[in-house]
Amino acid sequence: MSRIISGDDVIILTGKDKGKIGKVIKVIKKKCIAGQKRCFLIVSGVNICKKSTKATQNKKGGIVNIEKMIDISNVAFFDSETGIQTKIGYKFIDNKKVRIAKCSGKVIS
Numbered sequence: 262m263s264r265i266i267s268g269d270d271v272i273i274l275t276g277k278d279k280g281k282i283g284k285v286i287k288v289i290k291k292k293c294i295a296g297q298k299r300c301f302l303i304v305s306g307v308n309i310c311k312k313s314t315k316a317t318q319n320k321k322g323g324i325v326n327i328e329k330m331i332d333i334s335n336v337a338f339f340d341s342e343t344g345i346q347t348k349i350g351y352k353f354i355d356n357k358k359v360r361i362a363k364c365s366g367k368v369i370s
Contacts, residue, residue: 301330
């Protein structure tokens, strides 16, 4: 189970976009060759690549910018209240499981 869900703010830890902050658009879970499950994220404004598209009857051809997937191990949750990256934990409050930020102890969702 992934602790980061769509709509969360994350900070990039490695690669060409190291230090950038973006919002998670989509979480993708894939099976690898060895049968292990891996999680990938699509983050807005991060890991942007150019893709050439062919012209069709309805659309023009050209070069478009698309956001590629990034591995979940290369990002960390960004707490906008404290302004630092933090880990995510879980607590039961009123018999409901909620996510909390470990550095501040505040409820995320």
